[in-house]
Amino acid sequence: MESLDPRLNRVNLEDKSLLKPKVALDQFETYETFVQTNENKPYQHEGVVHAPNEDMAFLFAKEQFSRRGTCSGISVCKTENVIVSPTTENGKNIYDEYEPHGSELHEYEKYEVFHLFRRGKQHQHIGQVEASSYDEAFNKSKAIYNNDKTVLNVWLVKTENILFVDENYRDIWHTLSEKQFREATAYRALDKIKKFKEENS
Template identity: 45%
Template sequence: MTLKSLDPRVTRLNLPEGEVPPMEEKLELDQFETYEAFHQKKEGAAHTYVGPVHAPNEDVAFLFAKEQYSRRFACVSLWIARTDHIQVTPYANDGEIVYDVLSPEGSAEHSEQPEPYEIFHLKKRGKAHAHAGRVVAISYLEALQEAKKAFGEKGPVVNVWVVKSKDVLQSADDDKDMWTTVPEKKYREAIAYKVMDKITKYKEERKNTPA
């Protein structure tokens, strides 16, 4: 017997009845931790923040994010990061560059060796954070300083998210077929309706119809 849940995403895990996915850490919480999801709409586009999910670990978070944010939207890649692994800067005003108003103070925590960090920019309040690029540093503070050098001149930036690359679960290149819609469910994709083909055909018929 498999576990049945009011949440269809849990049911689709096909877990043995009574089994619950283990938490990554033993925390005194009354619900699962939150993870942040970023998706890439097409090859070459930046990964953009789409929203959070609650999950017991990052693998289940990835599954939930896929179900929640890519079923009805174009998606070729998905990134997941636990919320408490993301460092967030204060907010600047629209039109400003937050790097210019950041205090040099920061966490004393640092690693022995430089490691990669992912940088996400919010260009305007009300929009979504988008991946600006990767820097190499020994701390979050140094990562911000390197990000300022690399990306700080690229227009207004009102907020920055910084996360260690090792803390981001990224879909692999050979996972791209996981978003391929099976033929019997093409109705989920707008492109399957071929609306422009129908509009073009209608225009041609109208043009060839005597007044």
């Protein structure tokens, strides 16, 4: 096999001897990523990264979700640490429909609350509660954060399970001026076409 890319001809691409199926977790665990696009907006769920640990998850998430456009913060947590309520049907409010029970009791600690307001959209960070179990955290967020807006689904994550970036390191997000070449606006060429047409008409 002769490739058009000279680099590829230097390696033995025909060698299939080492081809074997991937082992479980070869691609690591998943981390849910929450992104704040600017300082006045809430953190919002954006997607998943696969990583071997929390710090790497943060680095991958930063590369994946702040590479383009504006970003003022990213936090990550292991998927298994997100406790998910059922989702309501027909626009009913989950806080009216669901009573959690049976979660383990712990010391008092902080929980982060995320709400889903519309199907197809993403969960938004709403605030924090202090509680001694997930059930209590759910009930407390009902008391504090349930208002006119219908909540379809709630995510709860213990604060200690989320990796946040220290507020003092806000500078790391001010990269917009360095990535102009990643924006469509850097590639204007209408003048060239116009000139070409004039010269050839």
